[in-house]
Amino acid sequence: MSCDHDASNNLSEMHGELFLPCNMPEPPKKNFFTNLFTGSGLSPADRDVLFGEQQSGKSTSGTAALLPSARMDRLGAQTGGATSEIARARNAAIERGEKLGQLDTQTQEMMDQSKNLSKTAALLAAKYEKQDKWWGVWPR
Template sequence: MLGELFTPVETPEAPNRGFFKGLFGGGAQSLDREELFGESSSGKASRSLAQHIPGPGGIEGVKGAASGVVGELARARLALDERGQKLGDLEERTAAMLSSADAFSKHAHEMMLKYKDKKWYQF
């Protein structure tokens, strides 16, 4: 029993020119403008690409949106001013608490020095 080393096969067809081969391989090709662009090459817009969708009110809608934005900015500015006032009040209260704590610490130290040498039964 004698086998063959190779199986005879017909040579395949040459592969089609790929995208990257066409892009980077050079070689000028004739391109059909009508095939690429359709009606747009004749000056008419293609109906399948874009459609005009009318907006709400045109200029009036833009003015309404702008007035809404102005109102929101005014509200934000008022909230910012109110926050600044609250932070100022908080700073004043913090300073008052700090001075009160310092006074308490001073009085506690004086009291400790006064009763430092006395025994518990001498009070």
């Protein structure tokens, strides 16, 4: 009987629970990109985090300043040189295209002239062939 009595006292503990109770975690903070893509916009706190203190006019410590340097000047000169080389190559390609067009026109004219010459030569040969047969001057 003592077993049954102990079992009945511990019956509520023996059932177990389907879910264990626990504290709810804090909701996650909204990500900047999530807000940006969902269209909910920026909150004032996000603006302060991104752009620094707007009221005091101070910039954030991560803001980069453009400082001229010898390397930047050298890169600027190199890009200027590369740009001029590209422009020169482009102009040379345009000139080459124009010259090829002129060459094509001249070739077509030469072809037409050679056809005319062959026709004229054929007519001349036919004329002398008739004379040769009529006069019998040329031996065969």
